[in-house]
Amino acid sequence: MKRWLTLAAGAAALTLATAGCAGSGGSGTASTASNTGTVTVWLMSGSAPTSLTDQSNKEFEDTHPGVKVKYEVQQWNGIQQKLTTALAGDNPPDVVEIGNTQTPAFASQDVLADLSGSVSDFNGSQWLAGLKASGEYDGKTYGVPFYAANREVIYRKDMFEQAGITATPTSTAEWLDAIAKLKAKFGGDPDFQSLYLPGQDWYALLSFIWDNGGDIAQAGGKSFKATLGSAGSKAGIDFYKQLVDVSGTKAPKDADEATPQQASVYGGGKVAMFVGAPYEVATAAKTDASLTGKSGAFPIPGRTAGQTAPVFLGGSNLAIPANSKNQSAAKDYVKLLSGAKYQTQLAAAGYVPGTSTDVSALDKDPLGSVMAKASKNGRAVPASPKWGDVESGQNPLKDMLTAYLTGKKTIDQATADADAALDKLIG
Structure with missing residues (x-):
């Protein structure tokens, strides 16, 4: 969690939480992908627990016969340049985790796939309101809220x-x-x-x-x-x-x-x-x-007594590179991670879910439950492609x-x- 609370969105700061199938859970995601190939996934160090990704990757492969997940954990240090190079190339990863203040910058460069038509597939009705705008640019959606943290x-x-x-x-x-x-x-x-x-x-x-x-x-x-x-x-x-x-x-x-x-x-x-x-x-x-x-x-x-102040939400989005060779399978993978099953697991790990309003898994932690309550009145910084210049x-x-x-x-x-x-x- 340190990354998104220490420096937050574009520079480096703290990490925190997420959730498959329009609120119905991750299991049994129907395959819309080709029946062969590889889905390369880049998630960041300190994000989803290994127990979660081991389970979700196996579930994805079980429900997509012939498709393999190439899962790679990336380090925050130097990720901006690594993503810039990879997303501009002809063979980028298929799913990437991007800081929520970095998303508009990459979207403005036309290197992310437009996901506007698939929002409902990614549990869109459950998205944390304060994070929704961070995945948007010029009226279109390019990032799916993955997890968040707040003070x-x-x-x-x-x-x-x-x-x-x-x-x-x-x-x-x-x-x-x-x-x-x-x-x-x-x-x-x-x-x-x-x-x-x-x-x-x-x-x-x-x-x-x-x-x-x-x-x-x-x-x-x-x-x-x-x-x-x-x-x-x-x-x-x-x-x-x-x-x-x-x-x-x-x-x-x-x-x-x-x-x-x-x-x-x-x-x-x-x-x-x-x-x-x-x-x-x-x-x-x-x-x-x-x-x-x-x-x-x-x-x-x-x-006003009884009304919490709005809080800054730092976190990450899931995105699909525009040049991904397997966008259909990539969408299925994002659909799996954004469903209730894995969102609940992330909440249990101490994160604020990005695509689930169910934060009951945080209730057992007195500090985490307060954070989750406050997150409902959360906001993001201006969704400017140049916001990273402000922070860095x-x-x-x-x-x-x-x-x-x-x-x-x-x-x-x-x-x-x-x-x-x-x-x-x-x-």
């Missing part, structure tokens, strides 16, 4: 209890009240942080921007217009600053959640809350094993946050500069 608020249950907090916050006002109570109880310790919040955690920022009615950018045909200077976006940025100011966070204002790794900071025992992913508790527990039992989670609160380069959102939080720029100056930079990148 939540990880907290110390024992500290909440000692501070007299009897219920987890369900609104931003209650969240601020909890911070005040934690500071009142533990603030005498100069190392204590009620909330660890780095200055450049723009993934967390998106929740506050969206919750206030703002957005990064608005689409206009194939182009985008940055909207960080809108009233809603500014309100979300202001709330981010309020959290930084009142929480006592000692996180750097010029770095993100990976510098230093926030899970390691939480593992030090002086942090009551941070915005992160379930897997980060296990990372923290390497420093202090007791944190596994002491940690809980709640969805990022929204302004001089990210205007990070620059904006640091400039505003440090007082180097007013919010009007910071957002105007960020909008101008984004317009150059994705406009």
Whole structure:
């Protein structure tokens, strides 16, 4: 899961979940492929568990006599260039896993097959709403949601209890009240942080921007217009600053959640809350094993009590290269993985399913169940073919946050500069 939560969509960050046959499960997929040949499948390291792929590959071959699955696990490091080369060639793999912010870029290059006519075959009615747009480009569908992950608020249950907090916050006002109570109880310790919040955690920022009615950018045909200077976006940025100011966070204002790794900071025992992913508790527990039992989670609160804030969904899509020599069999393979049978297995492994609304398999995990609940109000970044340039380069959102939080720029100056930079990148 690390890949899509650490850096998310186009650059490198965390992985998380999926689900065959228009909601009826994966078994018994009828063969529409030729009765001979090979289906080459590229999935990414850390995605589907080996137990799942062993079973699904065998099932596919059993239901498609004469067709063999050539299954290859790819590494995230260097995958952008490897995919670029393979998809432009005459003999690409037949099924590929692509980061959800990379999908529009490849679709715009005409190297992915148009799957618009097959959405219903891929359990389309069950797709996670926040991921649907990430597989679309110019009004057509090129990617099938495979799995997703999103952030939540990880907290110390024992500290909440000692501070007299009897219920987890369900609104931003209650969240601020909890911070005040934690500071009142533990603030005498100069190392204590009620909330660890780095200055450049723009993934967390998106929740506050969206919750206030703002957005990064608005689409206009194939182009985008940055909207960080809108009233809603500014309100979300202001709330981010309020959290930084009142929480006592000692996180750097010029770095993100990976510098230093926030899970390691939480593992030090002086942090009551941070915005992160379930897997980060296990990372923290390497420093202090007791944190596994002491940690809980709640969805990022929204302004309205009882309504969670929208969350950024990072994850992957399944796609079929336009030059695939066996597209019929490839569609059957995607149909199998996007069905309820294998989506449920992915959820049981701790992922948020991309093509199934059934997240009951995550209920056994207190942290995973909260993530799944929050994912229903999830969104993706603008589906621009050039979004990867935002994440991999001089990210205007990070620059904006640091400039505003440090007082180097007013919010009007910071957002105007960020909008101008984004317009150059994705406009």
